[in-house]
Amino acid sequence: MIRNNEQPKPMDARYGAFKILQRVEQGGYADRLLDSYLQRHPGMDPRERGLLTELVYGILRLRGRLDFALALFSRQQLPRLEPDALLLLRIGAYQLLELDRIPTHAAVHATVELAHQVGLERIAGLVNGTLRTLVRERATIVWPPPENLRDYLQHVCSLPSWLAKELLRQFPNLESQALAEALTSAAPLTLRTNTLKTDRETLLVALVEAEHVARPCRYVAEGIIVEKRSAQPLPGDREGWYQVQDEASMLIAHLLDPQPGDKILDACAAPGGKTTHIAALSDNQAHITALEKYPQRVELINQGAERIGAQNIAARCWDLTEPPEFLEPESFDRILVDAPCSGLGVLRRNPESRWSRRPADIKELVELQRTILKQVSPLLRSGGHLLYSVCTFTAAETDAIVHNFLAAHANFVQEDFRSLLPTAWQELTTDNGSVRTLPHHHDGMDAFFAVRFLKK
Numbered sequence: 431m432i433r434n435n436e437q438p439k440p441m442d443a444r445y446g447a448f449k450i451l452q453r454v455e456q457g458g459y460a461d462r463l464l465d466s467y468l469q470r471h472p473g474m475d476p477r478e479r480g481l482l483t484e485l486v487y488g489i490l491r492l493r494g495r496l497d498f499a500l501a502l503f504s505r506q507q508l509p510r511l512e513p514d515a516l517l518l519l520r521i522g523a524y525q526l527l528e529l530d531r532i533p534t535h536a537a538v539h540a541t542v543e544l545a546h547q548v549g550l551e552r553i554a555g556l557v558n559g560t561l562r563t564l565v566r567e568r569a570t571i572v573w574p575p576p577e578n579l580r581d582y583l584q585h586v587c588s589l590p591s592w593l594a595k596e597l598l599r600q601f602p603n604l605e606s607q608a609l610a611e612a613l614t615s616a617a618p619l620t621l622r623t624n625t626l627k628t629d630r631e632t633l634l635v636a637l638v639e640a641e642h643v644a645r646p647c648r649y650v651a652e653g654i655i656v657e658k659r660s661a662q663p664l665p666g667d668r669e670g671w672y673q674v675q676d677e678a679s680m681l682i683a684h685l686l687d688p689q690p691g692d693k694i695l696d697a698c699a700a701p702g703g704k705t706t707h708i709a710a711l712s713d714n715q716a717h718i719t720a721l722e723k724y725p726q727r728v729e730l731i732n733q734g735a736e737r738i739g740a741q742n743i744a745a746r747c748w749d750l751t752e753p754p755e756f757l758e759p760e761s762f763d764r765i766l767v768d769a770p771c772s773g774l775g776v777l778r779r780n781p782e783s784r785w786s787r788r789p790a791d792i793k794e795l796v797e798l799q800r801t802i803l804k805q806v807s808p809l810l811r812s813g814g815h816l817l818y819s820v821c822t823f824t825a826a827e828t829d830a831i832v833h834n835f836l837a838a839h840a841n842f843v844q845e846d847f848r849s850l851l852p853t854a855w856q857e858l859t860t861d862n863g864s865v866r867t868l869p870h871h872h873d874g875m876d877a878f879f880a881v882r883f884l885k886k
Contacts, residue, residue, distance in 0.1 A: 441474050443481035444521055444544045450486050451517055454782050460486055461780070476661055489524050490781035491614055494588035496523045499571055503563040505556065515553045518545055522561040527568065534565045576607055583610045592789050593774070600825060609823075609877070612869040617778035617876070619659070621672040622680050622703070623652040626710050626739045628671045630654060636665035648873040649855060650680040652710075655874075670737040675703045676776070678867040678875040679821070681858070682768060683707035685847070685865060685880050686817045690715030692763040697750060697806050700727035702734040704768055709740035719762075720745040721754065750802045760811040767806060769799045771820035771827050775877025778869075796826050803835050807842065810885045816842070819880040823868070828879040832864070835883070842883045850882075 439445045450463045464486050468479060489496065500519050501508050508516060522541035525532045538561045545554040574581035583594035587610035597606040623630040630652055637644040641660035647653025654672070656664070666672055688694055688708045699705045699720035708718060720743055722728045731745040748754055772792050773783050803818065810816055818835070820827050836842060846863030848856065858865050858872060864881040 439547050440471055441478060442544075442547075443478040443485060444540055445547055446471075446474075446478075446482045447485035447489070447521060448517060448544060448548055450482075451489060451521075452514070454486075454490065455513060455517070457786075459780070460490055460782050484529070485521060485524060487616065487781055488528060489520050490784070491616075491778065492524065492528065492588045493520065493785065494584060494590065495586060495614075496520045496527065496588075498573075498585040499523060499527060499564065499568070500560065502571060503567060504560050512553075514548070514550060515556065518548075518550065518553070518557050519560055522557065523564060526561065526564055538562060538565065579603055579607060582607065587611055587614050588784070589613075590784060593784065593787070596774075596789075596824065600823060608870040609868060612874075613777045615778065615869075617676070617776075618874050619656040619674070620647065620676050620680075621654045621656065621664075622650070622675040622707060623654060624671055624673060624706075624710060624738050625652055626714065627669065628666065633666060633671055636671075640665050647677045647680075649858070649875075650677050650684065653677045653680050670739055673703055673706065673734070673738065675707070676779070676876045677873070678775075678878040679703060680707065681865065681867070681878065682766070682817070682819050682880060683711055685819070685882060686764055686766050686815070688712040688716050688764060692716045693761060694718045695757070695762045695765040695806065695809060696720045697765060697767045697802060698722070698769055699745065700724070700730050702731035702745075704766065705731055705743060705745075706734055706738040706740040708766070709735070709743060710738070714739075714741040716742060718743045719757070721748045721750065723747070723749045750805050751798070753805055754809070757809050759808050760814075762809050763811060763814050765806050765810050765814070765816045766819070767799075767802055767816065768819045769795075769802055769827075771795055771799070771822045772824060773821055775821040775823055775867075775879075779876070792824055792826055796831065799827060799831055800834060803831070804838070807835075807839055807885075812885055814885050815845070816883040816885065817880060818883070819878060821876060821878050823866070823877045823879065828864075828866075828881075829862070832862075832881050839883075841886050843886060845882045845884050847880075847882065 446467055450467055453463050454460050497508055500523055525537035542554050542558045545557050574585050576582050580594055583589045584591055589610055623633050634644055640662040642656055643658035644654050644656045647655055682704050688711050690712050694716050696705045700722040705720045720731050725747045728745045728747050735743045772787055772795055773780055777784055847865050848859045848863055858867055860866050867875045867878045869875055
């Protein structure tokens with residue numbers, strides 16, 4: 431029971447985490463659910479807000495690791511537990527195994543209380559007994575060593591079995607281990623300075639004055655990494671001084687290289703971060719057509735453009751599985767296809783994808799990626815540039831797409847980024863002239879892939 435001196439349930443981080451993770455299990459997106467919850471409860475204590483965010487993202491990232499430990503001490507096999515019971519155990523186990531600042535007795539007690547708060551009094555004993563056993567015996571857990579790499583990736587790095595196999599197939603052993611370990615960490619908070627309204631130095635000074643710890647990004651001139659936040663809000667949010675965007679994502683507009691006066695098609699534009707970046711790099715002098723399949727996400731593009739002050743953007747709802755006959759052939763100077771993909775390179779930011787993605791999804795996405803490229807390629811003028819990018823690392827969605835596209839389109843050639851990019855960016859290029867970023871190599875950036883084609 432909740433005592434009179436306790437906060438109301440919705441203001442409690444563990445209660446909020448339980449409710450959000452329930453929705454994620456039903457197919458919801460963690461970032462949207464978390465943002466919505468925090469907006470509905472503006473009076474939540476900042477420490478509770480921080481713990482809520484930590485629990486939601488941490489449990490989704492490390493679910494495989496938590497389940498490995500819980501399976502050793504649960505009186506019932508985990509697959510036989512009802513989902514809500516397993517969720518309670520994960521919330522308790524995460525506090526015990528990953529959060530040193532919470533005393534063990536407080537973590538156990540709070541999780542048992544949570545069982546009562548959410549109407550699961552009948553399993554409070556199970557939760558209490560399992561977590562107390564975990565407290566006593568956690569030092570005896572034998573975690574799979576890196577030498578047993580597949581089990582290590584699955585049970586220590588918290589990858590589902592199929593994804594562990596994919597990493598081992600895609601990368602050498604040490605690379606697989608390093609990438610998997612990087613994907614278990616929290617993603618950095620990275621800001622793209624909105625150069626339409628301010629500059630990076632001004633924004634850095636404002637962040638320091640607000641007692642945030644921040645530094646410039648390594649590659650992109652307008653990027654900032656916020657290494658530690660203070661209790662104060664980020665400066666310039668209402669004014670549109672910045673866009674939250676990973677540095678790897680910032681690379682994409684630079685690789686497209688928009689010029690003033692260009693007619694540009696952003697073929698898969700929502701939520702619009704790259705669209706507004708293209709506008710900023712062209713100083714609002716490019717004419718951008720932004721397509722998006724879903725009407726509500728078209729509105730996101732428009733809202734983002736208004737906040738940033740990006741102009742000359744015409745956003746329109748269109749499903750590119752159908753030819754965009756309203757667009758003139760050979761009418762664009764540059765086209766960006768930031769294609770729908772498996773998103774395995776951004777698992778830190780969308781950790782629910784670890785558990786919702788399936789190998790069959792990749793095959794379907796590959797067909798969609800090929801279709802979109804086929805639909806937009808006639809829209810590019812001769813001498814124009816087509817940039818294809820994805821936030822993943824699978825061979826099927828990267829190098830194989832390039833090979834297939836070139837084989838089917840004899841009037842296109844791949845441009846070699848090694849001869850186009852500045853010296854500081856050369857380490858981002860591959861032996862075949864594409865760009866590939868990986869978090870364990872490139873200053874914590876998300877895993878992205880990009881290639882640019884020239885239409886002959």
